[in-house]
Structures are given as structure tokens and as C-alpha cells.
Amino acid sequence: MIKADYSRARSFLTDNEYEESYAKAEQSFQLIKQESGEGAEWLGWRKMLTDPNDAILEELDSLASTIREEADVFVVCGIGGSYLGSRAVIEALSSFFGGAGPEILFAGHHLSGKYLEQLIQYLEEPNDEGEPKSVYLNVISKSGTTLETALSFRVIRNWMEDRFEDVDGRIICTTSATGGALNALIEEHGYQKFVIPEDVGGRFSVLTPVGLLPIAIAGIDIRSLFYEAVSQYEQLEEDPQNVLKYAAIKHALYEKGTVTDLFTTFEPQLNDLCGWLQQLLGESEGKDGVGMFPAKAVYSTDLHSLGQFVQDGPRNLMETFIQVEQGNDHITIDEDEQNHDGLNYLSGRSFHEVNTRALEGTLQAHYEGGVPCIVIKMEELNAQHIGEFIYFFELMTAIYCYCLGVNPFNQPGVEFYKKEMYKLLGKK
Numbered sequence: 271m272i273k274a275d276y277s278r279a280r281s282f283l284t285d286n287e288y289e290e291s292y293a294k295a296e297q298s299f300q301l302i303k304q305e306s307g308e309g310a311e312w313l314g315w316r317k318m319l320t321d322p323n324d325a326i327l328e329e330l331d332s333l334a335s336t337i338r339e340e341a342d343v344f345v346v347c348g349i350g351g352s353y354l355g356s357r358a359v360i361e362a363l364s365s366f367f368g369g370a371g372p373e374i375l376f377a378g379h380h381l382s383g384k385y386l387e388q389l390i391q392y393l394e395e396p397n398d399e400g401e402p403k404s405v406y407l408n409v410i411s412k413s414g415t416t417l418e419t420a421l422s423f424r425v426i427r428n429w430m431e432d433r434f435e436d437v438d439g440r441i442i443c444t445t446s447a448t449g450g451a452l453n454a455l456i457e458e459h460g461y462q463k464f465v466i467p468e469d470v471g472g473r474f475s476v477l478t479p480v481g482l483l484p485i486a487i488a489g490i491d492i493r494s495l496f497y498e499a500v501s502q503y504e505q506l507e508e509d510p511q512n513v514l515k516y517a518a519i520k521h522a523l524y525e526k527g528t529v530t531d532l533f534t535t536f537e538p539q540l541n542d543l544c545g546w547l548q549q550l551l552g553e554s555e556g557k558d559g560v561g562m563f564p565a566k567a568v569y570s571t572d573l574h575s576l577g578q579f580v581q582d583g584p585r586n587l588m589e590t591f592i593q594v595e596q597g598n599d600h601i602t603i604d605e606d607e608q609n610h611d612g613l614n615y616l617s618g619r620s621f622h623e624v625n626t627r628a629l630e631g632t633l634q635a636h637y638e639g640g641v642p643c644i645v646i647k648m649e650e651l652n653a654q655h656i657g658e659f660i661y662f663f664e665l666m667t668a669i670y671c672y673c674l675g676v677n678p679f680n681q682p683g684v685e686f687y688k689k690e691m692y693k694l695l696g697k698k
């Protein structure tokens with residue numbers, strides 16, 4: 271169960287402000303439940319949790335175990351919701367260095383030619399046994415037309431065609447059921463295909479094959495991830511207070527002039543999870559001239575860059591701390607006879623304890639400095655808690671956006687840069 275501490279944010283609101291906003295959050299949740307809000311045709315991320323597709327989980331698991339045996343490198347080619355979720359879960363649940371299974375690399379998430387060139391060079395280098403690297407590629411694009419992804423896919427696919435006789439068996443496509451350029455390629459080459467349900471938008475798609483295949487390739491238990499999201503769904507349908515409080519406080523703070531929600535964590539392996547939240551909230555709430563900017567920071571690193579601003583800058587931001595309660599490291603601080611560094615007062619304590627005190631100290635300091643602070647707690651870092659976290663934030667985002675009066679599920683603004691870019695590139 272996701273736990274939360276709202277006390278250091280709630281105290282910035284009067285009872286009236288909070289209660290009005292809470293009532294709005296309740297109404298917004300009803301819009302979602304009754305599928306009567308704007309964009310209700312995009313609620314597939316909820317529906318799939320009421321009717322889990324075990325056959326797909328099975329298929330993904332079995333393909334993943336084959337690829338884990340055969341591949342040195344698995345390239346995930348996608349942008350936005352087509353890669354942020356899988357990257358977040360993989361980073362959260364993998365070791366910092368090395369680890370079993372294929373190396374997972376990302377492409378198609380920008381337009382750097384240098385990156386692609388160096389990626390290809392790296393793929394051409396022999397593996398640890400001195401053999402040519404075995405490479406698999408998962409291209410993920412719901413539309414099949416996103417330039418960053420499509421261009422990178424073309425380059426990597428061409429390289430793979432030269433390199434591997436069995437290239438068609440090494441490319442897996444995750445896309446819409448029909449239409450789009452990817453489906454034409456799938457038809458021609460017979461690439462293996464996974465379908466992104468029509469009623470699930472990119473930023474809500476991490477629990478579909480979009481996220482689940484790369485996550486399974488990383489050796490993470492996708493059933494635990496998925497089914498814990500299911501139980502979070504069930505719990506919040508029954509008792510939504512926890513998620514309603516978050517949406518209500520965030521919305522009431524927005525009404526009072528808060529313009530930024532800074533997502534922070536003291537766990538460097540949750541950096542990408544904060545990145546996933548940025549897209550989830552950013553594309554959902556930032557429209558029609560409203561919304562808070564979703565920012566992210568990894569502490570204590572960024573306390574030494576952004577900490578000053580958060581503590582003493584303009585009082586128009588809130589902070590959401592993502593805390594992991596139990597540590598999974600085994601490092602404790604040794605006693606040192608000389609104690610030249612003066613650190614013996616910490617001896618015998620674990621790094622996790624020191625990190626936790628750093629979090630608590632920062633929370634108190636920022637709160638006293640006038641920053642409303644919410645703490646979202648995961649007991650430990652595992653697939654179950656990440657699964658709960660994902661659904662909790664998906665639902666919170668939808669409720670909060672309806673409180674703001676915007677459609678949580680479209681992103682019309684993203685098209686503008688594309689239009690200007692295509693004009694300059696001479697696209698007909």
C-alpha cells in the first residue's frame with residue numbers, strides 16, 4: 271500500500287480551501303468512474319486492470335526469457351510514453367553496475383546523430399567472449415510516425431539488415447493494431463508485433479507491452495508489477511481517500527499560486543521514475559494556460575545545486591518527496607582509530623540511515639522555509655511497490671486534471687513544434 275504524509279502541505283491551506291478542493295477531487299473521481307469526463311475514451315489504463323490479460327503476460331515473459339538467453343544487447347527505440355515508463359522501472363529495480371541479462375540501451379528518444387553513430391559503433395564491437403554482439407531491437411511507437419523514433423529505427427534496422435541473416439526475428443514492434451508506417455513494415459517483414467490498446471495513451475502505457483516487454487527483458491517480475499497495480503486499483507476504488515487528498519492539496523495549492531511541483535528523491539535509481547512523472551503530469555495538466563510545472567531533483571546531489579533555490583527562492587513551489595523506507599544496501603560506517611575526518615560519530619550506522627536522516631532534515635528545512643511538502647512512501651524498492659506507485663500516480667493525475675478543468679488525456683500542444691520542424695525540413 272502506498273503511504274503518504276500530507277501534514278506538511280495541508281498546513282498551508284485553510285480548512286475551507288482544503289474541503290472545497292477535496293469535494294472537487296471527489297467529483298472528478300466520479301467522472302472517471304462513470305466515464306463521463308472529457309477524454310473518457312482514454313480510460314483503457316483502468317479497464318485493463320479490471321480484466322488482466324494473462325495470455326499477454328505469458329507471451330511477454332516467454333519472449334523475454336528467449337531474448338535474455340540470446341541477446342547481448344536489447345535496444346529500446348521510442349520516445350515519451352513509449353520509453354519513459356520502462357526506463358524508470360528498469361532503473362529503479364536493476365543494479366547500478368553490470369547485472370545479469372542483456373544490456374538494455376535506449377534510442378529514438380532524440381535526434382542526436384552522434385549518439386546513433388556511437389551506438390552503432392558500440393554494437394559493432396565484439397562481446398566479452400570476443401564474438402560479434404547479438405542484438406535485438408524493440409521499436410515502440412503508437413502512432414508509428416514519431417520522427418525521432420522512426421529515423422533511429424531506420425538507421426538501426428539498416429545496420430541490423432547488413433549484420434544479421436535472421437534480422438526479421440530480432441526486431442519486435444509495439445504499435446497500434448492497425449495503420450501507421452510501422453504496421454506496413456510489420457506486414458512486409460513479418461516482425462513480431464505487440465499491440466498498444468487504442469484506449470491507452472502513451473504516458474499511461476507502462477503496464478501494456480510498451481513497458482512490460484523491456485521490463486521483462488531486464489529480468490523484472492512483470493506479473494508482480496502488474497498485479498500490484500491491480501490491487502492498488504481495487505483498494506483505491508474501495509477507499510480513494512489517499513489519492514483524493516493528494517489531488518485536493520495539489521489543486522488547492524495551485525489555486526493559491528503554486529506554479530511548480532518539484533518531485534524529489536534521495537534514491538538516485540529513482541531519477542527516471544521522476545522523469546516518468548514529469549511526462550505523466552506535464553502532458554496531462556499543462557494546457558489551456560493552466561497547470562503546475564513538474565520538475566525533478568535527485569537529493570542529496572541536487573541539494574548542492576538547487577537546494578538554495580528551494581530553501582530561499584520564490585515561495586511558489588511545492589515538493590513531493592518519494593521516499594523508500596527500507597534500504598537494500600549493506601554498507602555500514604566503520605570506526606576509524608585516527609578519526610582525522612571526524613566521522614566516528616556515524617560509526618556503526620548504515621548509509622540508508624544517514625540518507626534517511628538527510629531526507630528528514632531536508633523535509634523539515636524546506637517546510638520551515640515555506641515549501642508545502644508531500645511525502646509518498648514505498649516500503650521498499652521492488653516490483654510490487656513500483657506497480658502500486660504507477661497506478662496511484664496515474665489515477666492522481668487524472669483526478670487532479672479534472673479538478674483543474676482540463677482533459678487529462680490529450681496533448682495538442684506537442685504538435686506545434688512538430689509542425690514548425692516539418693515546415694523547416696520540407697515535409698510535404
Ligand SMILES: O=P(O)(O)OC[C@H]1O[C@](O)(CO)[C@@H](O)[C@@H]1O
Nearest residue numbers: 350351352411412413416472684
Ligand atoms: O508512441 P508514439 O506515437 O511514437 O508517441 C510518443 C510520444 O509522443 C507524444 O505523442 C507527444 O508527441 C507523447 O504523448 C507520446 O508518448
